[in-house]
Amino acid sequence: MLGVLFDGIAYGSLLFLVSLGLSVTMGLMNFVNLAHGAFAMAGGFVCVVAMTRFGVPFLAALPLAFVITAAIGAVLERLLYRRLYGAAHLDQVLFSIGLTFMSIAAATYFFGSSQQPMRLPAFLRGQVSVGGVDFGVYRLFLVATVVVLTALLGVLIARTRFGAQVRASVDNAQAAKGLGINVDRVFSVAFALGSGLAGLGGALGIEVLGLDASFPLKFIVYFLLVVVVGGAGTIKGPLVAALLLGVLDVAGKYYVPQVGAFVIYAAMVVLLIAFPAGLFGRRR
Amino acid sequence: MKALPGKRTIEIIFWLVPVVAFFLLPGYLVLGSQILIVAIFALSLDLILGYAGIVSLGHAAFFGLGAYTAGILAVKGWGEPLSGLLAGGAMAALAGFIVSFLVVRGEDLARLMVTLGIGLLLFEAANRAAFITGGVDGLSGVAMWKLLGVFPFDIGGKTAYVYSLAVLVIVFIALRRLVASPFGLSLTGIRENKQRMPSIGAPVQRRLVAAYTIGALVAGIAGALLAQTTQFVGLDSLGFNRSAELMIMLVLGGTGRLYGAIIGTVVFMVAQDYLSGINPVYWQFWLGLLMVMFVFFARGGILGALEKLKR
Numbered sequence: 001m002l003g004v005l006f007d008g009i010a011y012g013s014l015l016f017l018v019s020l021g022l023s024v025t026m027g028l029m030n031f032v033n034l035a036h037g038a039f040a041m042a043g044g045f046v047c048v049v050a051m052t053r054f055g056v057p058f059l060a061a062l063p064l065a066f067v068i069t070a071a072i073g074a075v076l077e078r079l080l081y082r083r084l085y086g087a088a089h090l091d092q093v094l095f096s097i098g099l100t101f102m103s104i105a106a107a108t109y110f111f112g113s114s115q116q117p118m119r120l121p122a123f124l125r126g127q128v129s130v131g132g133v134d135f136g137v138y139r140l141f142l143v144a145t146v147v148v149l150t151a152l153l154g155v156l157i158a159r160t161r162f163g164a165q166v167r168a169s170v171d172n173a174q175a176a177k178g179l180g181i182n183v184d185r186v187f188s189v190a191f192a193l194g195s196g197l198a199g200l201g202g203a204l205g206i207e208v209l210g211l212d213a214s215f216p217l218k219f220i221v222y223f224l225l226v227v228v229v230g231g232a233g234t235i236k237g238p239l240v241a242a243l244l245l246g247v248l249d250v251a252g253k254y255y256v257p258q259v260g261a262f263v264i265y266a267a268m269v270v271l272l273i274a275f276p277a278g279l280f281g282r283r284r
Numbered sequence: 285m286k287a288l289p290g291k292r293t294i295e296i297i298f299w300l301v302p303v304v305a306f307f308l309l310p311g312y313l314v315l316g317s318q319i320l321i322v323a324i325f326a327l328s329l330d331l332i333l334g335y336a337g338i339v340s341l342g343h344a345a346f347f348g349l350g351a352y353t354a355g356i357l358a359v360k361g362w363g364e365p366l367s368g369l370l371a372g373g374a375m376a377a378l379a380g381f382i383v384s385f386l387v388v389r390g391e392d393l394a395r396l397m398v399t400l401g402i403g404l405l406l407f408e409a410a411n412r413a414a415f416i417t418g419g420v421d422g423l424s425g426v427a428m429w430k431l432l433g434v435f436p437f438d439i440g441g442k443t444a445y446v447y448s449l450a451v452l453v454i455v456f457i458a459l460r461r462l463v464a465s466p467f468g469l470s471l472t473g474i475r476e477n478k479q480r481m482p483s484i485g486a487p488v489q490r491r492l493v494a495a496y497t498i499g500a501l502v503a504g505i506a507g508a509l510l511a512q513t514t515q516f517v518g519l520d521s522l523g524f525n526r527s528a529e530l531m532i533m534l535v536l537g538g539t540g541r542l543y544g545a546i547i548g549t550v551v552f553m554v555a556q557d558y559l560s561g562i563n564p565v566y567w568q569f570w571l572g573l574l575m576v577m578f579v580f581f582a583r584g585g586i587l588g589a590l591e592k593l594k595r
Contacts, residue, residue: 032393083580089392090339091579094535097528098575105569217524221404228397258412265405272398273386 010139012246013146014137019226021194037216038103043240069199320448326545328502334539337475348522350504372508380500443512466486538585
């Protein structure tokens with residue numbers, strides 16, 4: 001019971017890490033980015049390539065995954081995403097599905113369609129036993145990483161000048177512009193940051209979610225779910241939603257395996273009906 | 285819009301193409317009937333997306349529901365095609381009616397998620413209920429009786445082609461009357477400005493519920509048709525890819541135009557048949573690129589581009 005709960009929390013914190021960027025694009029730019037999973041996949045592949053081809057240690061490959069994915073995100077935002085900020089949601093959906101398809105095809109071309117192998121360093125493998133309950137070391141590491149990152153992000157958003165600009169832009173982009181905040185730049189930086197976090201999540205998640213070319217489509221539903229259920233544009237909303245979904249999903253698969261993913265989809269539809277704007281949604 | 289000269293002639297030629305194809309391309313009748321069926325499916329999405337402006341990522345749910353309904357009926361011993369077709373449509377319409385209340389109340393994003401979620405929910409349900417749907421292996425053993433008691437479904441697909449074409453023509457005529465009616469015009473009005481429609485006396489919610497239900501009905505008919513003509517129902521008939529591809533076809537041809545749905549389907553499916561024969565992975569890449577290009581450069585689709593040329 002405790003073990004299932006813990007696995008669920010580990011899974012949920014991973015979902016949170018990846019979904020945070022999506023929450024930013026949806027909350028800040030009101031952009032439905034269905035290609036968000038592709039950034040997570042990119043991070044995963046960066047990590048795998050760095051480790052297997054260049055012998056980079058796992059802990060060094062993680063920041064690499066963050067930086068490279070953030071760079072890709074920044075470039076794409078400049079070249080493509082920016083043009084569609086005010087566009088109809090249908091356009092954004094089509095554009096981002098197109099991007100997703102391209103990323104899947106490209107990943108299949110370069111890496112094949114099989115699961116990517118991944119070998120964790122020895123100190124992250126195995127189990128530790130606390131009070132008679134076994135915890136996976138890697139999952140502990142995962143939760144700890146996400147807790148630290150969330151705390152850092154919280155400080156970034158609540159305490160720094162950039163954070164204040166982000167909050168102002170989310171609340172009212174027009175007024176923020178009028179006050180001399182460079183909203184375009186805030187969007188760019190936030191997008192890059194979100195992509196980087198997704199990449200980091202993808203790299204950290206290889207052990208839990210797996211990594212293959214179909215990743216962007218397979219998991220985008222979960223990421224969207226976290227954002228839509230939690231309410232876009234906040235940190236608290238996605239965090240609560242991700243933990244809730246993580247625990248529900250793991251518990252569902254553990255206790256009622258014959259029903260499978262049904263639990264999570266049903267929960268999503270029910271939650272959406274009960275809270276159309278998300279659990280912590282902001283009114284527009 | 286002023287009536288273009290020769291519009292009638294173009295329409296007649298347009299509808300002669302599938303008839304001529306029947307005689308000239310006997311080797312492509314199987315692909316041909318698939319195209320006709322997907323065109324019906326695209327028309328159903330055009331009604332709810334192109335006319336009513338409801339963005340849906342799970343339209344395949346209704347297609348699959350119709351397909352499974354007709355397929356399971358036939359497997360259980362009732363292989364009469366026309367009643368099976370109606371049963372498939374009715375089942376999808378019923379589901380569409382129920383779902384529509386969830387769909388019409390939200391904004392774009394909530395609609396996307398609800399339609400996506402319901403699509404996934406049905407996919408999982410069909411996947412898990414393998415004892416009636418066949419699960420991942422698909423539903424096989426769909427034995428159809430003779431169409432109208434006279435024409436058996438042949439290997440070459442002649443009956444299937446003519447059957448599909450007939451259904452397409454009927455659906456097309458019905459939908460054309462529908463979108464030109466005051467009801468159809470009010471849908472366009474809702475798409476363009478949801479806030480203003482109530483003030484001229486249009487009940488927005490009720491109109492959208494009706495449109496969504498009709499869209500589901502037509503999608504169910506298309507699904508049932510596919511089940512009957514291929515005598516097989518696969519899980520992919522419910523899948524996300526089918527919903528996404530359908531959206532591409534519609535946008536390719538031009539949304540909010542009935543001919544756009546048909547032309548987009550034909551172009552897409554012929555290209556897919558040709559290109560994915562070369563390499564399925566490349567096909568997915570070109571497909572993605574095409575979608576991105578269309579969003580940036582050709583928002584009206586093929587018909588929109590033609591209209592611009594004419595001006």
